[in-house]
Amino acid sequence: MTNENVQCxxxxxxxxxxGKQGGYATVNANGKLNLGSPMMFVICTDCGYVLESYVTKPNKFKGTTKY
Known part of the structure; x- marks a missing residue:
C-alpha cells in the first residue's frame, strides 16, 4: 500500500x-486449466487484519466462466 494516510x-x-500464501494454495481460474496464481496479502502488523488480498497473475483469469 502506498497511501501513507491509510489506517487499519x-x-x-x-x-x-x-505476505504470500505458501505451498500449493493458489487460486485457479474457473473453466481453465492452468497453474493458477499465488495470493498476496497486505496485513496490519498490530492486529493481523487483512486489508487487501489479490492474485499476482491476474491475466490468468481473463475469459473465465462464472461458476
Whole structure:
C-alpha cells in the first residue's frame, strides 16, 4: 500500500506488512486449466487484519466462466 494516510479499520494502526500464501494454495481460474496464481496479502502488523488480498497473475483469469 502506498497511501501513507491509510489506517487499519480494526485497530487504527498505520504499519502494514506483506505476505504470500505458501505451498500449493493458489487460486485457479474457473473453466481453465492452468497453474493458477499465488495470493498476496497486505496485513496490519498490530492486529493481523487483512486489508487487501489479490492474485499476482491476474491475466490468468481473463475469459473465465462464472461458476
Amino acid at each position: 479499520p480494526k485497530c487504527g494502526c498505520t504499519e502494514f506488512g506483506y
